[in-house]
Amino acid sequence: MPSNDIKRTELSALGEFGLIDHLTASLKYKQDSTQTGVGDDAAVIDMGDKYLLLSTDLLLEGIQFDLTYTPLRHLGYKAVVTSISDIYAMNGTPTQITIGIGISKRFSVEMLDELYDGIRLACDTYNVDLVGGDTTSSLTGLTISTSAVGFVDKKKVAYRSGAKENDLICVSGNLGAAFMGLQILEREKRVFAGNTNVQPQLEGFDYILQRQLKPEAQKDIIDLLSELGIQPTSMIDLSDGLASDTLQICKSSKVGARIYLDKMPIASETFRAGEEMNFDPAVAALNGGEDYELLFTVPIELHEQLKNLAGIDVIGHITSESAGTFLVTPDGGEIPLQAQGWDSQE
Amino acid sequence: MPSNDIKRTELSALGEFGLIDHLTASLKYKQDSTQTGVGDDAAVIDMGDKYLLLSTDLLLEGIQFDLTYTPLRHLGYKAVVTSISDIYAMNGTPTQITIGIGISKRFSVEMLDELYDGIRLACDTYNVDLVGGDTTSSLTGLTISTSAVGFVDKKKVAYRSGAKENDLICVSGNLGAAFMGLQILEREKRVFAGNTNVQPQLEGFDYILQRQLKPEAQKDIIDLLSELGIQPTSMIDLSDGLASDTLQICKSSKVGARIYLDKMPIASETFRAGEEMNFDPAVAALNGGEDYELLFTVPIELHEQLKNLAGIDVIGHITSESAGTFLVTPDGGEIPLQAQGWDSQE
Numbered sequence: 001m002p003s004n005d006i007k008r009t010e011l012s013a014l015g016e017f018g019l020i021d022h023l024t025a026s027l028k029y030k031q032d033s034t035q036t037g038v039g040d041d042a043a044v045i046d047m048g049d050k051y052l053l054l055s056t057d058l059l060l061e062g063i064q065f066d067l068t069y070t071p072l073r074h075l076g077y078k079a080v081v082t083s084i085s086d087i088y089a090m091n092g093t094p095t096q097i098t099i100g101i102g103i104s105k106r107f108s109v110e111m112l113d114e115l116y117d118g119i120r121l122a123c124d125t126y127n128v129d130l131v132g133g134d135t136t137s138s139l140t141g142l143t144i145s146t147s148a149v150g151f152v153d154k155k156k157v158a159y160r161s162g163a164k165e166n167d168l169i170c171v172s173g174n175l176g177a178a179f180m181g182l183q184i185l186e187r188e189k190r191v192f193a194g195n196t197n198v199q200p201q202l203e204g205f206d207y208i209l210q211r212q213l214k215p216e217a218q219k220d221i222i223d224l225l226s227e228l229g230i231q232p233t234s235m236i237d238l239s240d241g242l243a244s245d246t247l248q249i250c251k252s253s254k255v256g257a258r259i260y261l262d263k264m265p266i267a268s269e270t271f272r273a274g275e276e277m278n279f280d281p282a283v284a285a286l287n288g289g290e291d292y293e294l295l296f297t298v299p300i301e302l303h304e305q306l307k308n309l310a311g312i313d314v315i316g317h318i319t320s321e322s323a324g325t326f327l328v329t330p331d332g333g334e335i336p337l338q339a340q341g342w343d344s345q346e
Numbered sequence: 347m348p349s350n351d352i353k354r355t356e357l358s359a360l361g362e363f364g365l366i367d368h369l370t371a372s373l374k375y376k377q378d379s380t381q382t383g384v385g386d387d388a389a390v391i392d393m394g395d396k397y398l399l400l401s402t403d404l405l406l407e408g409i410q411f412d413l414t415y416t417p418l419r420h421l422g423y424k425a426v427v428t429s430i431s432d433i434y435a436m437n438g439t440p441t442q443i444t445i446g447i448g449i450s451k452r453f454s455v456e457m458l459d460e461l462y463d464g465i466r467l468a469c470d471t472y473n474v475d476l477v478g479g480d481t482t483s484s485l486t487g488l489t490i491s492t493s494a495v496g497f498v499d500k501k502k503v504a505y506r507s508g509a510k511e512n513d514l515i516c517v518s519g520n521l522g523a524a525f526m527g528l529q530i531l532e533r534e535k536r537v538f539a540g541n542t543n544v545q546p547q548l549e550g551f552d553y554i555l556q557r558q559l560k561p562e563a564q565k566d567i568i569d570l571l572s573e574l575g576i577q578p579t580s581m582i583d584l585s586d587g588l589a590s591d592t593l594q595i596c597k598s599s600k601v602g603a604r605i606y607l608d609k610m611p612i613a614s615e616t617f618r619a620g621e622e623m624n625f626d627p628a629v630a631a632l633n634g635g636e637d638y639e640l641l642f643t644v645p646i647e648l649h650e651q652l653k654n655l656a657g658i659d660v661i662g663h664i665t666s667e668s669a670g671t672f673l674v675t676p677d678g679g680e681i682p683l684q685a686q687g688w689d690s691q692e
Contacts, residue, residue: 009455023462031441034475043477058446062485100404109355116369129380131389139408145491
């Protein structure tokens with residue numbers, strides 16, 4: 001029987017990242033091939049001439065997705081993308097994926113066909129093979145587990161831990177779009193449930209809806225960096241939001257950071273949705289998560305090379321650890337970056 | 347929105363294996379390194395000098411486990427064992443594992459500590475490193491996903507598909523113990539709930555309870571076969587029961603089989619529990635599943651070498667595909683082997 005009679009510490013007392021640290025603190029690695037385990041986007045396993053990368057994600061109905069407004073085809077696509085995004089975040093190339101699904105009786109074969117259409121499309125788009133999985137019945141919601149495998153040249157691997165003082169902090173694409181897309185969908189859901197008098201209004205938000213429902217992984221950025229011969233000193237994918245993910249790099253690298261509010265790339269549609277929903281798009285960028293853009297650091301010497309690159313923005317720089325991690329506002333104010341709590345979507 | 351307005355085919359119409367076949371039928375492999383994908387215990391990825399093995403399992407509360415009588419420590423141990431069992435079933439050696447967990451608020455840090463104590467113990471026992479995972483909140487029950495990585499010499503890999511006519515069918519350990527252990531636990535649960543007048547009686551069933559709650563993977567058998575220089579022509583781990591798993595080998599190898607009822611190894615405690623519960627232990631062996639023993643085939647020339655080996659029994663032989671797959675009773679009767687339905691535990 002579960003031990004309910006012993007000391008009880010709530011999960012919220014540790015928070016998600018604290019919990020992971022707590023559970024994995026006493027792990028000892030026995031295999032010589034284990035290069036890096038828990039604590040990065042993917043585990044790194046030494047294969048002699050290169051590194052094998054391995055990453056696992058769990059998507060649960062009602063937590064990571066809501067089938068009220070998520071087409072199953074998009075969900076399948078997104079499951080693959082979120083999984084291989086962790087491989088790109090190590091500067092690697094994903095090659096294979098396995099997918100486990102738990103399904104209740106309310107699902108039909110046709111519904112699963114839609115899910116797998118999306119899975120197949122993403123696998124084709126990113127040149128990844130679906131090589132296995134597990135299928136089980138579920139008493140409750142839909143459960144999707146993914147494990148992505150990939151490879152990276154030993155010289156090219158990018159950990160979270162390599163950021164150095166004065167490095168530039170860069171980000172691909174734009175931020176907060178997926179979160180604002182989610183807000184639009186949640187509004188639509190409330191309208192549908194009759195809980196508001198506002199008329200449904202999805203029109204004009206195609207871009208941010210797509211960013212939420214069918215995100216893409218940043219293969220093009222990895223390819224671009226490779227072509228330009230740019231080796232990131234550290235990298236992470238933006239799944240939890242800019243604030244959380246910057247803190248992850250700072251913690252792993254034992255450094256601090258300054259992010260400039262007015263440098264954060266935010267799409268016009270994200271701004272417009274923010275206005276309509278009365279929600280600050282900067283907060284969406286900082287804490288929204290699910291953007292699956294890449295956050296990385298490079299030596300300051302690369303500033304000239306980077307500043308005119310389409311699709312990449314320099315948003316700040318790395319400082320000493322003692323200088324802390326702050327968001328700098330246009331008036332020079334400094335706001336401490338804060339990680340999200342336990343109920344984060346990832 | 348999920349497409350409820352189109353044709354609806356129930357999952358039960360295809361069954362678990364039919365569903366997997368259906369969903370993966372049109373998969374095309376694009377990576378040269380993908381040696382074998384869906385359809386074996388683990389995916390096989392060509393690493394040049396050896397094969398990488400990759401396997402994923404999903405364990406859902408209420409389906410694969412019942413926390414009413416499953417200690418979390420044992421559950422953690424079992425999660426690792428069931429995952430690496432798939433690597434042994436390819437004649438490989440597991441090296442790394444990732445674990446994703448979905449947890450609701452009813453779990454405390456101390457409960458997760460117990461789960462991870464079991465995970466760590468299994469990792470230490472089998473010399474496997476826990477290298478990553480994912481932690482998410484769950485609206486419902488506990489969800490555990492595992493992905494095991496391992497390696498195998500190219501010459502040693504054992505697929506499901508290599509069984510040849512006249513090969514001997516062998517099994518490690520004994521069968522049906524885990525299922526009869528489950529029946530004892532389910533009886534205890536009914537007693538606990540006051541739904542029966544029978545007194546709880548777990549005493550005397552230590553062995554089969556252990557087989558259900560804290561099974562072991564068959565590392566020793568793989569090591570023994572290697573020492574003896576025995577290369578299985580096909581192999582699978584017994585997760586779904588002897589009948590289902592024999593059918594998997596026959597389907598993959600395009601052969602038939604004869605399994606002899608009186609050759610099936612069944613432990614005395616399994617017999618005794620069967621008597622007490624009025625349940626035929628042979629049915630437990632055939633359909634119970636979760637034994638995590640190895641079922642494998644070897645050329646008939648090895649009969650002398652195998653027949654006196656402790657821990658391995660020859661239970662039948664491979665026939666031509668047209669001869670079908672049958673259980674042979676002591677009186678010479680032949681009963682067709684049947685796979686389990688959709689609600690199987692694995």
